[in-house]
Amino acid sequence: MTVGRIVVYVFAAALAGVTIGLLKIWPQPETTSQEQARVPVPAATISVRTVPPPSSSAPPSSSAPAPQPALVAQTAPRPGPELPPGVAVREEGEGWWRTIAGTTAQFGGGTVHTYSVEVEQGAVLPSAHEPFAATVDSALADPRGWTATGGVAFRRVDVAEPDVRIRLTATQTARATCGFELPYDTSCYIDGVIYVSAPRWFRGAESFGSDLEGYRRYLINHEMGHFLGHGHEFCPAEGAPAPVMMQQTFSVSNDELARVTARTPQGLTVPRDGRTCTANPWPHPEVTR
Known part of the structure; x- marks a missing residue:
């Protein structure tokens, strides 16, 4: 080995030693766990499918014919039992009800049934109390209601013990009271009390479309019908007005109503006959007004 090469090797080794020494004197900062936690992580997303995705093993052909409008119309689903979109409704109330002050004269000329109008505390805003009571009164006083036959009359009370209580009820209270057998928001009558589901009161039912006031009157008359001893009915003829004791909250179609209630008997067997009534x-x- 020549002297020149020995000098180069010695110089290189010395330089490497200086570099290592410098690294020991001024070490590089390590990434802390806190700094690692600050690294942005993409947020998870949730997607809800209303139709199944196409099969990956059989991708759709670009030459496949487009669906015909007539076929789409024939297979379009009829309105079902799902709660329509609308205003937000509180999930829980306080579990007790306050009677809304106010009385009425007698509606009808038959046997008088007294009723009170009550609201679960914490379920709705106070501004909704009086409109709720007014709608109940107008539904029961209408000549197309239960008083039409002359055998039934109603009168609202607020101090005396009523024959039936009509209670606007928070979402979870209504579900817990009326039962979870059917996975839909619904109202019910139990032991002298009509529990009116707040989500249904404020958002209606698909079968009534945009007619929220019509649905509210149906709801009161349907549950009052149970108080009077009437059971459920189904659509009697294609295009006819649905009986008020039909479960129109779920559907005005016999086929759809039969599907919804198949596993939870509702006091009758609904025929799958293709008949659909109007709400x-x-x-x-x-009766004409």
Whole structure:
């Protein structure tokens, strides 16, 4: 080995030693766990499918014919039992009800049934109390209602013990009271009390479309019908007004209603006969006002 090469090797080794020494004197900062936690992580997303995705093993052909409008119309689903979109409704109330002050004269000329109008505390804003009571009164006083036959009368009370209580009820209270057998928001009548589901009161039912006031009157008359001893009915003829005791909250189609209630008997067997009625809030729609 020549002297020149020995000098180069010695110089290189010395330089490497200086570099290592410098690194020991001024070490590089390590990434802390806190700094690692600050690294942005993409947020998870949730997607809800309304139709199944196409099969990956059989991708759609670009030459496949487009669906015909007539076929789409024939297979379009009829309105079902799902709660329509609308205003937000509180999930829980306080579990006790306050009677809304106010009384009425007697509606009808038959046997008088007294009722009170009550609201679960914490379920709705106070501004909704009086409109709720006014709608209940107008539904029961209408000549197309239960008083049409002359055998039934109603009168609202606020101090005396009523024959039936009509209670606007928070979402979870209504579900817990009326039962979870059917996975839909619904109202019910139990032991002298009508529990009105707040989400249904404020958002209605698909079968009534945009007619929220019509649905509210149906709801009151349907549950009052249970108080009077009436059971459920189904659509009697294609295009006819739905009986008020039909479960129109779920559907006005016999086929759809039969599907919804198949595993939870509702006091009758609904025929799968293809008949669909029109939404109707009145026990006696044939009566003219």
